[in-house]
Amino acid sequence: MxxxxxxxxxxxxxxxxxxxxxxxxxxxxxxxxxxxxxxxxxxxxxxxxxxxxxxxxxxxxxxxxxxxxxxxxxxxxxxxxxxxxxxxxxxxxxxxxxxxxxxxxxTFDTLRDRLERYTEAVARLGETPTAVQADVDRFFGTSRGAARDGARGGSRDGEANLPKGLAGQTADLIIAVLRDSATDLSAAECAERAGLSRVSTRRYLEHLVRLGKAQVRLRYGGAGRPEHRYMWRG
Structure with a gap:
């Protein structure tokens, strides 16, 4: 905590x-x-x-x-x-x-977003003694690529129609995990690979599904609710 x-x-x-x-x-x-x-x-x-x-x-x-x-x-x-x-x-x-x-x-969503970014950045930097530039950019909330896209009037996959409380860079990280996976992933598996919280990751996954960028299917097995599995579709 x-x-x-x-x-x-x-x-x-x-x-x-x-x-x-x-x-x-x-x-x-x-x-x-x-x-x-x-x-x-x-x-x-x-x-x-x-x-x-x-x-x-x-x-x-x-x-x-x-x-x-x-x-x-x-x-x-x-x-x-x-x-x-x-x-x-x-x-x-x-x-x-x-x-x-x-x-x-x-709003609460604004504070939640900043706290989640803080947690994700600290956790990611704590995983390794050496940070790559992408890790540093996520930690400081900066991205030259994002600035260039904005200047051109373009939009990256992760930034398209983002609802309040979601960050474009975090969405791009989730997208990269989905794209690199050979199989579908649960929210927990995606969160582990991205170094994010499961709750935060699921919000981004559901947003990508609404955009049609990802697809979700249900895996049934045993008692309880079916598991949601996500895959990139582009």
Whole structure:
């Protein structure tokens, strides 16, 4: 489980964010803080893996909290969640090493997507001591190929008509797994090969089926529900 500390000056907003986090498989909230000082103390005492950090706090700013964490060589990861939209704040947050920057207000799907990307990237980089460029691109959410396609007005298979909460790069990873498989795959098998969670993988597989890019068949055997098997069809 990824242990999360929620930091927000508004008690009600913090409670909503806690509820969002608890709904995402693999994440649990270990505490909440409503000031910068309380956030620093909570990080030291609770040792979370991830902090959801507001920028506007009543005593010191979230950027100062971030600076102090890095000055103390804290290895906690941080996702900024804030109403701050000025480019200087975004720039300073990026320099401080935030994993993502989410602007309020946002939906549950937005936060779920960022948390799932975070989990997938950390898990993938943890599998091997050497990362290839594709792994690094997925970790930082960047892709020069995607930028070129966007500039041309084109669309990759994984990005076509993506619903909110799904990422084009992750969809492309799922597609690559399906294309490379000589047989059909269950969601669990596809997730294992892609290094993703089963729940997240199934959402992408179902999206590809709706697009007609993948096909699904049912395998019956024994008691219980039939198993869904997926295959690339292009």
């Amino acid at each position: 990824t242990r999360v500390l929620v930091v927000d000056d508004d008690f009600m907003v913090a409670r909503i964010h806690q509820g969002f986090v608890q709904k995402v498989p693999g994440f649990t909230v270990v505490g909440a803080a409503h000031t910068g000082a309380a956030a620093l103390q909570a990080v030291e005492e609770l040792r979370p893996d991830l902090v959801l950090l507001d920028i506007y706090l009543p005593d010191i700013s979230g950027l100062e909290v971030l600076r102090r964490l890095r000055h103390e060589s804290s290895d906690v990861d941080v996702i900024a969640i804030t109403a701050a939209q000025d480019t200087e704040t975004v720039r300073v947050a990026l320099r401080g090493g935030v994993m993502h920057y989410i602007i309020k207000p946002f």
